[in-house]
Every structure is written in structure tokens, then in C-alpha cells.
Amino acid sequence: MKHNIKISKIEKSKVDQLDFNNIPLGRTFTDHMFICDYENGEWINPRIEPLRLIPTHPAAMALHYGQAIFEGMKSTLDIHGNPTLFTPEKNAHRLNVSASRIGMPHFPEELFVEGLKHLVAIDHKWIPPQKGSALYLRPFMYADEAFIGMRAATNYKFIIIASPSAPLFTKRIRLKAETKYIRAAKGGTGEAKVAGNYAAAIYPTELAKGAGYDQILWLDAHEFKYIQEVGTMNIFFKINDEFITPNLDGCILNGISRISTIDLLRHKGYKVTERPITIDEIIEASENGSLQEAFGTGTAVGVAMIEAIDYNGYTIQFKDDSPSGQMVLDTVNGVRTGVMKDELGWMVTINKELV
Numbered sequence: 001m002k003h004n005i006k007i008s009k010i011e012k013s014k015v016d017q018l019d020f021n022n023i024p025l026g027r028t029f030t031d032h033m034f035i036c037d038y039e040n041g042e043w044i045n046p047r048i049e050p051l052r053l054i055p056t057h058p059a060a061m062a063l064h065y066g067q068a069i070f071e072g073m074k075s076t077l078d079i080h081g082n083p084t085l086f087t088p089e090k091n092a093h094r095l096n097v098s099a100s101r102i103g104m105p106h107f108p109e110e111l112f113v114e115g116l117k118h119l120v121a122i123d124h125k126w127i128p129p130q131k132g133s134a135l136y137l138r139p140f141m142y143a144d145e146a147f148i149g150m151r152a153a154t155n156y157k158f159i160i161i162a163s164p165s166a167p168l169f170t171k172r173i174r175l176k177a178e179t180k181y182i183r184a185a186k187g188g189t190g191e192a193k194v195a196g197n198y199a200a201a202i203y204p205t206e207l208a209k210g211a212g213y214d215q216i217l218w219l220d221a222h223e224f225k226y227i228q229e230v231g232t233m234n235i236f237f238k239i240n241d242e243f244i245t246p247n248l249d250g251c252i253l254n255g256i257s258r259i260s261t262i263d264l265l266r267h268k269g270y271k272v273t274e275r276p277i278t279i280d281e282i283i284e285a286s287e288n289g290s291l292q293e294a295f296g297t298g299t300a301v302g303v304a305m306i307e308a309i310d311y312n313g314y315t316i317q318f319k320d321d322s323p324s325g326q327m328v329l330d331t332v333n334g335v336r337t338g339v340m341k342d343e344l345g346w347m348v349t350i351n352k353e354l355v
């Protein structure tokens with residue numbers, strides 16, 4: 001289907017004001033945004049506009065009842081200077097899985113990808129060329145109907161904004177296995193990328209950071225026994241030469257990097273098992289020497305090597321860097337930049353002249 005995306009360009013780009021070697025985290029935004037409205041049961045008026053403030057009614061339902069979802073992805077430059085996207089159709093699909101869970105309409109997946117391509121093309125000069133840096137893309141959807149009352153809204157906005165970013169974690173990370181607060185319970189919204197999940201995580205994460213940790217390792221809501229995921233990452237362990245990662249049980253996010261890591265490891269001939277993992281099992285594997293590596297995967301971080309996990313005062317210490325985690329990171333970066341072959345069909349190249 002061909003979508004008619006209306007384009008209004010900014011008069012003068014602000015890209016010259018950005019120091020690409022010193023990008024402030026999450027605070028710099030490109031010149032344009034993609035925006036589309038949902039009214040009377042349909043998505044209308046897809047357009048690219050100069051980035052601006054959006055007038056919001058104080059009764060906008062997202063502000064009160066939290067009907068808000070988002071995605072996170074990155075565009076990088078390949079060695080020929082062409083912008084690329086990493087499996088954008090997976091994010092388009094996940095957005096709609098999230099939308100279903102909180103009673104929002106689906107956004108057309110083709111238009112999601114077209115919107116991304118148009119925005120990246122028009123703002124391609126904002127893609128940082130430095131290794132490990134990228135243009136972070138934030139598609140999101142929220143209820144903007146002005147209404148006080150508990151029901152699904154009738155009006156929504158779907159927007160994509162873009163923010164140049166430097167690598168997030170450049171050192172190994174320390175995790176606190178959380179035994180007081182929870183992120184998600186069965187039947188809840190853990191598998192959806194809804195804003196409320198992040199709201200619930202902010203206070204415990206601030207406490208953990210205040211105590212010297214980088215992120216929280218979330219445990220299950222009933223027994224604080226099964227490992228779920230880390231802050232904004234999924235987690236992988238290597239035990240006795242086998243990779244294990246928590247299975248999708250409705251509580252953890254179906255990470256795009258998780259899927260590509262599983263696919264890559266299997267493609268390289270490793271055994272990867274998705275199953276419930278207890279924190280006790282990891283402690284035991286650490287004590288008997290069979291625990292070899294642990295790393296987190298997520299779009300924003302790529303791969304973060306884990307240095308230690310604290311669980312109720314007991315510390316699981318990882319002596320060395322994670323060679324497999326490093327291999328995954330190097331492969332993803334290599335494929336993104338086009339210096340390695342895209343054997344798993346991850347990449348989509350964008351024509352800079354599209355807009």
C-alpha cells in the first residue's frame with residue numbers, strides 16, 4: 001500500500017549546532033517528526049513536520065489513565081554512507097501487540113516503516129558516524145481525547161521523534177536483584193511496551209542507582225525467585241557452554257535484540273534454551289564454576305556485559321568480560337555498518353533522497 005505522507009521541511013536545520021563527539025544523552029532531537037492522527041476510527045493525515053510542541057488538552061486521557069505505548073530503535077550509517085534500520089517490521093508488529101493489550105487501535109505496520117524511512121531520510125545528517133553511536137528513533141502512541149472517564153479513548157496520536165545518541169554503557173554493569181518491588185506479574189502488562197511499566201520501575205531503579213548499581217534485575221512477582229529481565233534489557237547466561245534466557249511468559253518484554261541474539265547464537269551453532277531460570281540456579285552455577293558469562297541485550301545499549309549481580313547481600317561476581325556478549329555486539333555493529341554480511345536478513349537500507 002502506498003501512503004501519502006505530506007512533508008513540511010524546516011527552514012534551517014539545527015544539525016550544525018550538534019557536537020557529534022559530545023552528544024548529551026536523550027536531550028538532543030532532530031529537526032523533524034513524523035505524526036499521524038486517529039479520529040473517527042481511522043488513521044489520517046500522516047505527515048512529516050518540523051519538531052514542535054504539541055498542544056495537549058489537560059483532560060487528554062493518556063495523562064490520566066496511561067494509554068501510552070512506545071518503541072525504541074536505531075538508525076546507523078553503513079560504510080557507503082547510507083542510513084539503515086534494523087528489523088523495523090518487528091518493532092511495527094510489537095507496537096501493535098502493546099496497543100492490543102491496553103485497548104488502543106493498531107497502527108498500520110507498513111505506514112510505521114514508511115514513516116521511519118521518511119523521517120530518517122529527511123534527518124539523515126543527524127546520524128552520528130562514530131562507532132557505536134546511532135540515531136535513536138522513538139515511535140510512540142498515546143490517547144489524546146479530552147475525556148474524564150475510564151474507557152478506551154477514541155482519539156490518538158502516533159508520533160516518531162529522533163535523537164542522536166552515543167553508546168550507553170561503555171563499562172561492565174552491576175545489577176541488583178530486586179526482592180521488594182516488582183515490574184510485572186502474570187496477566188499484567190509486562191510483555192507490552194506501555195509507559196506504565198516504566199513508571200512503576202522508576203522509583204526502585206532510583207533506589208538501586210543510589211545504592212551504586214547500574215540497573216535492576218527483576219524477579220518474578222510471586223516468589224522473587226525466577227529471573228525476568230534487566231531495566232531495559234533482556235538477559236542471557238552461559239552455563240556449561242549452553243546459553244539460557246528467560247522464556248516469554250507474558251511478564252518480560254519480547255526484545256528485538258533478544259530475538260536477534262538467539263537467532264545469531266543458534267546460527268553460529270550454539271545451543272540456546274528459553275526457559276524459566278531461578279536466581280538460586282545462577283548462584284549454584286557460580287559456586288560450582290559452571291557459570292561462564294552473563295550479558296544484557298537491548299536496542300539502547302546493544303549488549304551490556306555484566307560484572308556482578310547482588311541478591312540479598314550475596315554477590316555473584318563475573319571475573320572476566322563476556323566473549324560471547326562481545327561477539328554478539330561486534331556482529332550486530334558489523335552488520336549494521338555493512339562490514340559484515342547480513343546473513344540473517346536484519347537490515348533495511350534507506351534511500352537518503354526519499355524526501
Ligand SMILES: Cc1ncc(COP(=O)(O)O)c(C=O)c1O
Nearest residue numbers: 232233234253255256257298299
Ligand atoms: C523492559 C525492557 N526489556 C527489554 C528491552 C530490550 O528490548 P529491545 O531489544 O527490543 O530493545 C527493553 C528495551 O526496549 C525494555 O524496555
